[in-house]
Amino acid sequence: MSINKYLSLTLKIWRQDNPKEAGHFETYVMHDISPENSFLEMLDLLNDQLIRQGKDPVAFDHDCREGICGMCSLYINGEAHGPDRSITTCQLHMRRFRDGETIYIEPWRAKAFPVIKDLVVDRSSFDRIMAAGGFVSVNTSGNTIDGNAIPIPKDDADKAFDAAACIGCGACVATCKNASAMLFVSAKVSQLALLPQGKVEAQRRVLHMVRQMDEEGFGNCTNTGACEVQCPKEISLENIARMNREFLIASLQSED
Amino acid sequence: MGKSAFIHSSVGKKILMASTGFFLMVFLFVHLSVNLFLFVSEKAFNQAAHLMATNPVIQVLQYILATGFIAHIFLGIKLHLENRAARGRVSYTVNKWSAHTPFNARTMIYTGIFVLCFLILHLKNFILPMKISNTQGINDYQLVITLFKNPVYTAIYISAFIVLAIHLSHGFQSAFQSMGARHKRYTLWIQKLGVIYFWLISLGFSAIAFWFFFN
Amino acid sequence: MSSLESKIPQGPLTDKWENHKAALKLVAPNNRSRIEIIVIGTGLAGGSSAATLSELGYKVKAFCFQDSPRRAHSIAAQGGINAAKNYQGDNDSIYRLFYDTIKGGDYRTREANVYRLAEVSANIIDQCVAQGVPFTHDYGGLLDNRSFGGVQVSRTFYAKGQTGQQLLLGCYSAMSRQIGKGRLQMYNRHEMLDLVIIDGKARGIIARNLVTGSVERYAAHAVVIASGGYGNVFFLSTNAMGTNVSAAWKIHKKGAFFANPCYTQIHPTCIPVHGAHQSKLTLMSESLRNDGRIWVPKTIADTVDIREGRKKPGDLPEEARDYYLERRYPSFGNLVPRDVASRAAKERCDAGFGIENNDTKEGVFLDFSSAIQHYGQEKVHELGLHHPDTEEITRLGEKVVKSKYGNLFQMYEKITDQNPYKTPMKIYPAVHYTMGGVWVDYNLMSTIPGCYVIGEANFSDHGANRLGASALMQGLADGYFILPYTIADYLADDIRTGHISTDHPEFEKAERKVKDRLSFFLKNNGNQPVDHFHKALGIVMWNKVGMTRHAEGLQKAIAEIQSIREAFWKDVRVPGQADLLNPELEKAGRVADFLELGELLAMDALERKESCGGHFREESRTEEGEALRDDVHYAHVSAWEYSGDRIAEEIMHKEILNFEFVELKTRSYK
Numbered sequence A: 001m002s003i004n005k006y007l008s009l010t011l012k013i014w015r016q017d018n019p020k021e022a023g024h025f026e027t028y029v030m031h032d033i034s035p036e037n038s039f040l041e042m043l044d045l046l047n048d049q050l051i052r053q054g055k056d057p058v059a060f061d062h063d064c065r066e067g068i069c070g071m072c073s074l075y076i077n078g079e080a081h082g083p084d085r086s087i088t089t090c091q092l093h094m095r096r097f098r099d100g101e102t103i104y105i106e107p108w109r110a111k112a113f114p115v116i117k118d119l120v121v122d123r124s125s126f127d128r129i130m131a132a133g134g135f136v137s138v139n140t141s142g143n144t145i146d147g148n149a150i151p152i153p154k155d156d157a158d159k160a161f162d163a164a165a166c167i168g169c170g171a172c173v174a175t176c177k178n179a180s181a182m183l184f185v186s187a188k189v190s191q192l193a194l195l196p197q198g199k200v201e202a203q204r205r206v207l208h209m210v211r212q213m214d215e216e217g218f219g220n221c222t223n224t225g226a227c228e229v230q231c232p233k234e235i236s237l238e239n240i241a242r243m244n245r246e247f248l249i250a251s252l253q254s255e256d
Numbered sequence B: 001m002g003k004s005a006f007i008h009s010s011v012g013k014k015i016l017m018a019s020t021g022f023f024l025m026v027f028l029f030v031h032l033s034v035n036l037f038l039f040v041s042e043k044a045f046n047q048a049a050h051l052m053a054t055n056p057v058i059q060v061l062q063y064i065l066a067t068g069f070i071a072h073i074f075l076g077i078k079l080h081l082e083n084r085a086a087r088g089r090v091s092y093t094v095n096k097w098s099a100h101t102p103f104n105a106r107t108m109i110y111t112g113i114f115v116l117c118f119l120i121l122h123l124k125n126f127i128l129p130m131k132i133s134n135t136q137g138i139n140d141y142q143l144v145i146t147l148f149k150n151p152v153y154t155a156i157y158i159s160a161f162i163v164l165a166i167h168l169s170h171g172f173q174s175a176f177q178s179m180g181a182r183h184k185r186y187t188l189w190i191q192k193l194g195v196i197y198f199w200l201i202s203l204g205f206s207a208i209a210f211w212f213f214f215n
Numbered sequence C: 001m002s003s004l005e006s007k008i009p010q011g012p013l014t015d016k017w018e019n020h021k022a023a024l025k026l027v028a029p030n031n032r033s034r035i036e037i038i039v040i041g042t043g044l045a046g047g048s049s050a051a052t053l054s055e056l057g058y059k060v061k062a063f064c065f066q067d068s069p070r071r072a073h074s075i076a077a078q079g080g081i082n083a084a085k086n087y088q089g090d091n092d093s094i095y096r097l098f099y100d101t102i103k104g105g106d107y108r109t110r111e112a113n114v115y116r117l118a119e120v121s122a123n124i125i126d127q128c129v130a131q132g133v134p135f136t137h138d139y140g141g142l143l144d145n146r147s148f149g150g151v152q153v154s155r156t157f158y159a160k161g162q163t164g165q166q167l168l169l170g171c172y173s174a175m176s177r178q179i180g181k182g183r184l185q186m187y188n189r190h191e192m193l194d195l196v197i198i199d200g201k202a203r204g205i206i207a208r209n210l211v212t213g214s215v216e217r218y219a220a221h222a223v224v225i226a227s228g229g230y231g232n233v234f235f236l237s238t239n240a241m242g243t244n245v246s247a248a249w250k251i252h253k254k255g256a257f258f259a260n261p262c263y264t265q266i267h268p269t270c271i272p273v274h275g276a277h278q279s280k281l282t283l284m285s286e287s288l289r290n291d292g293r294i295w296v297p298k299t300i301a302d303t304v305d306i307r308e309g310r311k312k313p314g315d316l317p318e319e320a321r322d323y324y325l326e327r328r329y330p331s332f333g334n335l336v337p338r339d340v341a342s343r344a345a346k347e348r349c350d351a352g353f354g355i356e357n358n359d360t361k362e363g364v365f366l367d368f369s370s371a372i373q374h375y376g377q378e379k380v381h382e383l384g385l386h387h388p389d390t391e392e393i394t395r396l397g398e399k400v401v402k403s404k405y406g407n408l409f410q411m412y413e414k415i416t417d418q419n420p421y422k423t424p425m426k427i428y429p430a431v432h433y434t435m436g437g438v439w440v441d442y443n444l445m446s447t448i449p450g451c452y453v454i455g456e457a458n459f460s461d462h463g464a465n466r467l468g469a470s471a472l473m474q475g476l477a478d479g480y481f482i483l484p485y486t487i488a489d490y491l492a493d494d495i496r497t498g499h500i501s502t503d504h505p506e507f508e509k510a511e512r513k514v515k516d517r518l519s520f521f522l523k524n525n526g527n528q529p530v531d532h533f534h535k536a537l538g539i540v541m542w543n544k545v546g547m548t549r550h551a552e553g554l555q556k557a558i559a560e561i562q563s564i565r566e567a568f569w570k571d572v573r574v575p576g577q578a579d580l581l582n583p584e585l586e587k588a589g590r591v592a593d594f595l596e597l598g599e600l601l602a603m604d605a606l607e608r609k610e611s612c613g614g615h616f617r618e619e620s621r622t623e624e625g626e627a628l629r630d631d632v633h634y635a636h637v638s639a640w641e642y643s644g645d646r647i648a649e650e651i652m653h654k655e656i657l658n659f660e661f662v663e664l665k666t667r668s669y670k
């Protein structure tokens, strides 16, 4: 075994039983945490202890634990997904922390993401934005044209992919001082606006998705750029600019 | 899309914010240019100021300018309030701003309000006396000189220019982003231009204040 | 219920699906809105079928336990999706894809199903492109391909290292469109806890709203299970934490046969176990084997030096490395199928050449240095550089490798803190996929009328081993193009049935049972958390029912699983309340089902005395140590019928596999 320095940590975790309750911080002290463990494995350990002590374990969202499902969502020491960059909470490892450190763990905080329990929030607002227009209106019959019938310039294809890489985790909203969902929404708008398949209904799409975004109670972007810094998939602010542009043009051209 | 829907949408508001911001930035540039005549001669400045005060086009523009300011300020405050509400009932106990949100971007409302206060003072200093000045025979040039003889005013003015610079250091490139003007290559230039612009504005105005304070 | 009627249509292989479709009954558009369908799961299989069925006009309710349909575990697939498009002109065809899949599956699957899969594969790509799935393109603007293990053509389409994610987002967008139109009702954070059968037909489910804890009834004319695989029975696997067998197991207990549970796939390229408290394993895509070379040191002395840090992998010259896959399988080399690659790694590590410096002493190297040099040289040539130094070549080569695998390398580095551009990756096999699953006929219907099973949850297309990039293909084929046709044949008889009420006593009964079990857990007040039992089960499964199996070990495993199960029911502690979000309560139910499935899995492995695909019986191997199939006795599907609480009493039915079109050969990748 390589020489591992085990960590002792103080955790301050947000506990809240249900959406209505006020919620508060609870302090837990953890010892002998291996730096090789992931952050969520550290929380697993805490929960194991809590259960054995007959206490209620901490609820947090997670599933894939490899940075791709977008389920995990913790605000750790004042940063969405913690101190590391370009990763999700589940990819954060304890080697990023110092022995004796105090770690604050809070849920995403946004009016459009109400807390369900402890660190778990309701992000279904994202789904509703998608349902408002985040698609290409093609039926699923398979009777479309051949996949190679529309050549797509590699640059556009790559850009569309980069935008499509969004995992819908909501870190952008969590970290934005305005709780704005612009990065998330613009990523989808951009992906589809960049591809010929999506261009056909690009104008409708951007108008509808922005409208739904506003109805959900997200804030207004003021271009602070924090979302880009904390996005685990490095979604670029370029997408927000593109969406602003698409929106402006669509608003000017739209007839209703 | 109806106009009201546009104005009420978050992106629409941003675009208005940026348009008014652009407009104000152009105004500031013109205002600075006129003010730089102060260095040329008393006569030159008075002429320039007179032109600004009497030219019918400028007269019309004044109203537009006022509207621009009011819209910008109104929208700015509205955005700020909405955005605060969007955080929800509880906000973060620990938030490491320095890690993600730059200072200038975080404080737009405060720098804005400071500039607003300055503006009120400024208008009291110049516009009010000037409306009466024609009867009393004091010219613009002298107004300026007199004002900057006062160290308190000079200090207030200079701090306002610094705050304005902070406002612009985010505002300039932000306005481009809001209008959707972003490009891998050009954005770098927009950012550079922004830096030049806010230095120019703040140094230009400060130079005037300092010059007349010490002379 | 005992007969296994596969309903494979007659006629030549190439016409079976066409003829079958022509014979299927239809439901007219005006009748569809009167028919309700429940879909459990929103992965590629569930998502695509929910979207398509609602598109067709049926009233669909879809369920998933995550907070959004977009998060089903299909998102984790990195490598790609196969389709017989022959865009690369390397002589690919429907027949070749069919043949590769049958052979890859070690001749333990139905010809007709696989052929149909290969036939519709090309449509999948067209469909996904139309939806805006951002597949990787080449500079000419056309779709790019790469190649995967076990085949000699480039037929794999991909979206960088996120193919599953992008395909699922395609499904999700199709679903979103239907949700927006109000045709599809989505139930997020809902878990199916039982199937309701009325008059012999699947007519609804009992589900728990995971947020409010309420136990709810949902009725429908048909139920589609698309709940994914059961790899988590091993505790540590590349599956998501929530992946479970419960939906499939619940229908099994209500009469659906469970087929070939012992066919599990152990994927060769995963990040090795790092130590205690590990919660899951991470896959490094098989696509890496396109460019990575797998090796261990040739001598034990070097192995020990590397383990203990006295030597770095880069210190060993070529002659001191054993590229064991290239050595043993010269014609496929590093691209042998997964089962072969995994066993070869185990063989080396068992022989003492494992390079990981922890208690396991497992792990082999996956080395990109040759590829980096090779691509670097190529780039130098392309750019016309005349006197490049080695650094320049390396830099250019790394750039190429980054463009191909950048996100995988980043993922590796984040987990291990090591830079795979500079030092080879350490990898080891891990549980990844389950070929076994609920038995279905050619129409994808289980032995319960009206209960369909699609995607990884069924047993259908991969036989004893799945080739890379074919699960995504199967999930989408099932959901977009097969189920929507075959289910109509069943529903055509239901157009007059009308709305099904949830007041039926069967709903009452099922709901009571579900509630009883939930309250049992909460009241049990034992001493050990759920994970304790899950881990114990996982250890037994991995050690005795893992990469290689033998009769004695399996018998022991069965006994051990039984006693873990007993201990579980006695001593499990589930905290919290029933009427709140309670992840421990969810886990308890899932682990209870794994504890039953685990035993059946071991029983099936014991029963199948041959080696085939992912199932390797030590008793059945060639002199060279390769898997030895027994086509005379085992060319069948083992379908298990539940018969009461004692798993040991499950009854095995055989579906004999008839091979009319391919000749059964010894699978050789030498």
Ligand SMILES: Cc1cc2nc3c(=O)[nH]c(=O)nc-3n(C[C@H](O)[C@H](O)[C@H](O)COP(=O)(O)OP(=O)(O)OC[C@H]3O[C@@H](n4cnc5c(N)ncnc54)[C@H](O)[C@@H]3O)c2cc1C
Binding pocket: C040, C041, C042, C043, C044, C045, C046, C047, C063, C064, C065, C066, C069, C071, C072, C073, C074, C075, C076, C077, C078, C079, C080, C081, C163, C164, C190, C191, C192, C193, C226, C227, C228, C229, C238, C239, C240, C243, C244, C246, C247, C283, C432, C433, C454, C455, C456, C457, C468, C469, C470, C471, C472, C473, C475
């Ligand atoms: C790491 C990894 C990489 C892979 N890479 C590839 C690849 O490159 N190419 C390839 O072809 N295949 C790959 N596979 C395999 C492939 O991804 C899966 O087999 C396939 O995506 C399964 O799809 P599915 O729709 O059947 O199930 P899943 O995507 O697993 O979806 C299951 C769904 O069922 C729901 N569910 C489960 N139980 C319940 C319940 N009780 N109640 C309600 N809902 C429930 C879940 O919420 C989820 O929505 C990979 C697999 C893994 C793990």
Ligand code: HEM
Binding pocket: A221, A222, A223, B014, B015, B017, B018, B019, B021, B022, B024, B025, B028, B072, B073, B075, B076, B077, B079, B080, B108, B109, B111, B112, B113, B115, B116, B167, B168, B170, B171, B172, B174, B175, B176, B178, B179
């Ligand atoms: C001459 C004076 C001013 C100039 C030149 C100016 C300029 C700008 C610019 C260019 C922007 C960026 C617009 C965008 O991002 O779309 C901006 C934003 C803003 N301004 Fe001003 N402004 C001035 C005065 C004020 C005043 C008086 C207030 C008072 C409240 C104010 C409040 C704000 C706010 C709140 C924002 C929003 C932050 C943002 O969108 O980034 N500004 N301003």
Ligand code: HEM
Binding pocket: B028, B031, B035, B049, B052, B053, B062, B115, B119, B122, B126, B127, B130, B140, B144, B161, B164, B205, B206, B208, B209
């Ligand atoms: C050294 C700095 C400054 C000097 C000497 C100065 C001087 C003047 C003078 C003399 C006038 C009235 C003359 C006229 O009507 O043309 C005026 C008007 C005005 N100034 Fe300034 N100013 C300075 C800085 C600023 C700044 C920084 C702002 C903005 C934030 C500003 C905003 C205005 C406005 C809005 C008016 C009224 C516009 C009009 O009536 O045309 N000034 N200023």
Ligand code: SF4
Binding pocket: A165, A166, A167, A168, A169, A170, A171, A172, A173, A183, A184, A187, A230, A231, A232, A233, A234, A235
């Ligand atoms: S844009 Fe980035 S931060 Fe926002 S939801 Fe997508 S992946 Fe998460």
Ligand code: F3S
Binding pocket: A172, A175, A176, A177, A178, A179, A180, A181, A182, A183, A220, A221, A222, A223, A224, A225, A226, A227, A228, A237, A240
């Ligand atoms: S952090 Fe917020 S302000 Fe805009 S640029 Fe990102 S959404």
Ligand code: FES
Binding pocket: A061, A062, A063, A064, A065, A066, A067, A068, A069, A070, A071, A072, A088, A089, A090, A091
């Ligand atoms: S758990 Fe899936 S991204 Fe973290």
